[in-house]
Amino acid sequence: MTRLLAVRDIRAIADALSVKPTKTLGQNFVIDGNTVNRIADAARLAADDVVIEVGPGLGSLTLALLPRAAHLHAVEIDGRLAGALAATVAARAEDQAEKLSVHHRDAMTVRPDDFDPQPTALVANLPYNVAVPVVLHLLSVLPSLQKGLVMVQAEVADRLTAPPGSKVYGVPSVKLAWYASSKRAGSVPRGVFWPVPNVDSGLVAFTRREPPPGNRKDVFAVVDAAFAQRRKTLRAALAGWAGSPQEAERILVASGVDPKARGETLDVAAYSRIAANRGERT
Structure with a gap:
């Protein structure tokens, strides 16, 4: 016992x-x-x-x-x-x-x-x-x-x-x-x-549970960038990560995310979409 x-x-x-x-x-x-x-x-x-x-x-x-x-x-x-x-x-x-x-x-x-x-x-x-x-x-x-x-x-x-x-x-x-x-x-x-x-x-x-689609390291890089400047809009917060504010806006729009939104409003699936759309141009 x-x-x-x-x-x-x-x-x-x-x-x-x-x-x-x-x-x-x-x-x-x-x-x-x-x-x-x-x-x-x-x-x-x-x-x-x-x-x-x-x-x-x-x-x-x-x-x-x-x-x-x-x-x-x-x-x-x-x-x-x-x-x-x-x-x-x-x-x-x-x-x-x-x-x-x-x-x-x-x-x-x-x-x-x-x-x-x-x-x-x-x-x-x-x-x-x-x-x-x-x-x-x-x-x-x-x-x-x-x-x-x-x-x-x-x-x-x-x-x-x-x-x-x-x-x-x-x-x-x-x-x-x-x-x-x-x-x-x-x-x-x-x-x-x-x-x-x-x-x-x-x-x-x-x-x-099963993670969202995408590469974990890529998704976590987006998350870190978004919350490093959490008071800024995602367009501004992700500018360095994306290469420019314009490219950040393009990626966000392609991911179905409002560029004026802030990082704390997004779930993990949205961050996965953002990571996936980096570098993909229409």
């Missing part, structure tokens, strides 16, 4: 490892068993799902996820934490220990060959300072990844799931929409973390 970590257990493990959570690594450890169970339940894992957990830390969420998954890949950049995780699982969930693979590395460098079996679900309390790049990187390099539930800063959760036209709709919103549909899946209070952060947290659930 799995025994989740209580507050005293977390403190004891941290003391034994001389671990003090650092802002540099974005470390805020969850210390509440009810919260990790809620996150694990909200992930809606199937019995055959292979989980990748980024930043498992002291193992609180890891212990809640293992009984619900076929296998779990824990990717931890902190060597002390990576080195201790298997022992924590063996001590508190001996019957689940064979399901765990620990990878001591930066999640931004992982590739499919690093994992056997291949991950199908991302479930993680992501470090606030790298949450968006990690999600986008993993969706980019792991085609087996079909769904996920991540805990991030509340403001980031809003941005990732924002629809076109929203005040917080921006580059993260469009790029995640390229890979997946997403939604807010709940809020997490500050008091369940150690140390207590000065921001609220939110859960984001996503499900992979």
Whole structure:
């Protein structure tokens, strides 16, 4: 039977490892068993799902996820934490220990060959300072990844799931929409973390879908250009990308987009059309 970590257990493990959570690594450890169970339940894992957990830390969420998954890949950049995780699982969930693979590395460098079996679900309390790049990187390099539930800063959760036209709709919103549909899946209070952060947290659930037609790098280049000057019309914002304001207008019209519109009004399909029409002259 799995025994989740209580507050005293977390403190004891941290003391034994001389671990003090650092802002540099974005470390805020969850210390509440009810919260990790809620996150694990909200992930809606199937019995055959292979989980990748980024930043498992002291193992609180890891212990809640293992009984619900076929296998779990824990990717931890902190060597002390990576080195201790298997022992924590063996001590508190001996019957689940064979399901765990620990990878001591930066999640931004992982590739499919690093994992056997291949991950199908991302479930993680992501470090606030790298949450968006990690999600986008993993969706980019792991085609087996079909769904996920991540805990991030509340403001980031809003941005990732924002629809076109929203005040917080921006580059993260469009790029995640390229890979997946997403939604807010709940809020997490500050008091369940150690140390207590000065921001609220939110859960984001996503499900992979077929991307729009086109080359992802080309589409993302348009997105970056459009939001680099988001207060300008697209005709002006895309002038550098297209070569001139006139060429930007031609591309936009050919894509069925009003040149006077702004980037935050377009969905990912519109950006895909814009990228496709670059260089195509009638």
